[in-house]
Amino acid sequence: MTYLFAAYTAVWVVLFAYVFSLSRRQQKFQDEVMKLQKLLESQKRS
Amino acid sequence: MKLLRVHALSTFIAMLIALYAIFIFAPTERTMGFIGEVQRIFYFHVSSNWTTFLATFCVFLCSILFLLKESREWDIRAAAAAELGVVFGTLGLISGTLWARPVWGIWWTWDARLTSFFLLWLILLAYQMLRRVVDSPAQRGRLSAVFGILAAVDTPIVYMANRWWRTQHPAPVIAGGPGSGLDPRMALTLCITLGAFTLLYVYLWRIRCELERTADVIETLQRQLQTQGMEVR
Numbered sequence: 001m002t003y004l005f006a007a008y009t010a011v012w013v014v015l016f017a018y019v020f021s022l023s024r025r026q027q028k029f030q031d032e033v034m035k036l037q038k039l040l041e042s043q044k045r046s
Numbered sequence: 047m048k049l050l051r052v053h054a055l056s057t058f059i060a061m062l063i064a065l066y067a068i069f070i071f072a073p074t075e076r077t078m079g080f081i082g083e084v085q086r087i088f089y090f091h092v093s094s095n096w097t098t099f100l101a102t103f104c105v106f107l108c109s110i111l112f113l114l115k116e117s118r119e120w121d122i123r124a125a126a127a128a129e130l131g132v133v134f135g136t137l138g139l140i141s142g143t144l145w146a147r148p149v150w151g152i153w154w155t156w157d158a159r160l161t162s163f164f165l166l167w168l169i170l171l172a173y174q175m176l177r178r179v180v181d182s183p184a185q186r187g188r189l190s191a192v193f194g195i196l197a198a199v200d201t202p203i204v205y206m207a208n209r210w211w212r213t214q215h216p217a218p219v220i221a222g223g224p225g226s227g228l229d230p231r232m233a234l235t236l237c238i239t240l241g242a243f244t245l246l247y248v249y250l251w252r253i254r255c256e257l258e259r260t261a262d263v264i265e266t267l268q269r270q271l272q273t274q275g276m277e278v279r
Contacts, residue, residue: 001083001084003084003087003144003145003147003148004083004084004086004087006144007087007090007091007140007141007144007145008087008090010137010140010141010144011090011094011137011140011141014133014136014137014140015133015137015246018133018250019250022250022253022254022257025257026253026256026257026260029257029260029261029264030260032264033260033263033264033267036264036267036268036271037267039271039276040267040270040271040274043271043274043276
């Protein structure tokens, strides 16, 4: 029973960690896109 | 975006059904005696490995299409699939070792099945490293496509290993010839879990591809800013 619990816990931990890393990367990239777009717009205006 | 949410919801529901089937619907394995409960690892273990194979097949297909068409989109899809191959391969390795310990008395053995699967996992891991060290996008795409095709060569060896050689890993229970087979409720549970993992894989693949496309947008914007004489870090 300990191994069964350990196996399912490990699988979910790895899966959640990966999904979390994906969402963090997505957020970081979207912020970067916003920042660069603002910079480009201000560059065009000036 | 709405379609992606529907996909996420259906994956979540499929996972819940799979967990219900694994822990409540599927019968306990009897031949393993008092450790019969541990056999329930089988459903996630097989599904993780199946998803690794699926990811490797996607890498193979997308790599060939990239080499033929030289379209960045196929490179994106191959790279996303390879990363997921590493993730699901890790799940397969972890669940495998945690199943092996109570059943075989050892965590790991270098038999043909385990070794060839570990090799596949290493190849997919090396694929990730290769993409990080090559700077030129065209060269990176071509090199990783060749590497992706090589990874796929190992997949049939992993699949056939316990049919071709005597291994510590048990003989196949599905399509394994005379004497193989599963209790109908176990087979149904396995089908449900395989379906849930496939849905999860496709969902994560779509998200991962989107991430790569956003990275491309960043690169384009940075280039535009650089042509206008701005220093971008």
